[in-house]
Amino acid sequence: MPQPVPSNNIQLAFLDQIKNRLPDKISFVDKLAELLNVSRDSAYRRIRGETVLSLDEAKKLCDLFAVSLDALLSPSVNTSLFHHRAMSTSYTLQQWLHSVGSNLSYISSCQRKEMLFAARDMPIFHNFRLPELSAFKMFFWLKTIIKDPDYTEQKFKQDVIPSSIQQAAHKLWNLYATVPSMEIWSDEALNEIIKQIGFYHECRYFADEDMAIRLFDRLIELINLIKEEAHLGKKPGGEEFRLYENEILIANNTVLARMESKRIVYINYNTLNLLTTHQASFCDNTEKYMGNLTRNSILISTSAEKARNKFFNRMKQRIELAKGNLKGL
């Protein structure tokens, strides 16, 4: 009795994707036969859908050609593949910094480049500029977010963070400074770090009693630097720095990097984790969103001195207020 021919449409589509990834001069059948370790004839039968491709065979091809089966199987066109980097005890801070660093180096190496930030919190690279702030931020991640056991009993002082890590973080700041950026900051951009310093002070997680005050002072120093750069519209290395203030709409931290022929979106979630995608339609959406956001925002770099002063003074007032509220321990 002849077997009914089962439908193998997905197999055909899958193999077609693989075929498209091969250079023109390479014969698909030969390559498939070689990779799956089967005869040319068997390879043909798979290509025609007469022989079923097993999941193990699919895996080999997926791994070699970076094809996603989920993308193929999923019913909607609104799906895209994201890369996610989640810091954990196994994926260390060092690796995370390295990965962010190689992304920045790549962007920086392009001829034409720009980064657009929708920043609910001040873009992280600014923190890496001043050693004490940078070390505090990383200590907070390790102790409170990642819960690295090495830091459970530790109190914060700057040299608790290995110097190699501090250097890696500082390198990120240097790289960030080589890329022109457009940043839309929410009015609450400093709220989180202010709270964290206050919280650590209350929990007595600082080695010195006056550490909280010092960190608040560093934060003011940082705000003064950024204010001056906003005034000039330039980063320290001379790259463009456009700063917008947004009062009402930013709910998370998103970065869009634009290079000559490529765009990448980074979405920050769960504090430190990053979702990354190159997918064109997603980049389009993000670009549109950022465009709408700028229309609701005020450009406070170069021009609009009054608005700029108001914005930064408000930030400084909040820091001073938090500093004044610190209770003696």
Place this chain on the structure above:
Amino acid sequence: MDSYPYGLLQMVIFWIIIIYQKVRTMYSPNDITNIQTVFLGQIRSKLADSASLADELAEILNISRDSAYRRIRGETVLSLDEVKRLYDRYGLSIDAILSPDSNMVLINHQAVDFNYSLKEWFKSIIYHLEKAKSSVNPELIFAAKDIPVFHYIGFPELASFKLFVLLKSVIKDSAYEQRPYTSDVLPKEIMAAAAKAHQLYSSLPSTEIWGDEVFNATLKQIEFYHECRYFENESVVNQLYEQLMEFLKRLRREAAEGKKEEGGTFELYQNEILIPDNTIFVNMQNQRAVFINYNSIDLLTTYQSSFCDKTEAYMKNLMKNSAIISVTAEKERNRFFNEIERKIIISKAKLI
């Protein structure tokens, strides 16, 4: 020929072949049943204890029980089309099974714009809520920078204002460009869909982790719209503040009772040190899902297991860093809500 040594030889060869095959199946990377077994094993783990995997496969793939067994034993290879049917039914990520350590995650994203309307957005939200509702012991965990939009929905003016801001300022829908806010500015069908979503949400148990700024965005938006003269008149603004106060009363009550209006339990945590993203983690009997809010309204959705694991771990960690203020901790609860009340009063005093 003497048959005895021949028989011995035969036996030795027989055993060599058996041992060879054993060793081969143990070590061979080409073992064709390997991933298929893992895949079907994952489906089995999603079935109720009493259900049979063979019956389930036979039904979904429309094959005999016998053929189903052959697939389970790895004697018949599952075709990718069959994999897809199971995938659709169970939402398993194949990529995650093929490369469990992969850092790639497939995410569904649906941006609300002119093509994908707010109405469809609500339809999709309702679909997900209904799915959660129909499962046994669903668990919803919200980490919220802003109060989850559902909460507002019991207050028609407040809800329509929030949605109006989305349409006018985020999506920039041209139909709203020239219009000021009035309480009836949104189509009735959208408000009806919103009410439905609220009702479902309110009947589901939820654990919510809020930062101190959960009302900030709404207050800012009212202030900003007031400054831009996007309100028809002052009485509309007054009404919004009145509803905010009423809303706060309801939240206070729900937190004190640990129960929402439609009966879903309500566990509220206050987090002081992180401003959470707006993320929702849903745990259902045989599926988990993560929804990440981005660009104000759009949702990123994924079912990938390793991604769900990480999000779940993050949420549980966030709870450990937070204080529970529902039912117990009356003092902290009052302090939390009083602080919000103070912010509403200050914001109102600025405008009126």
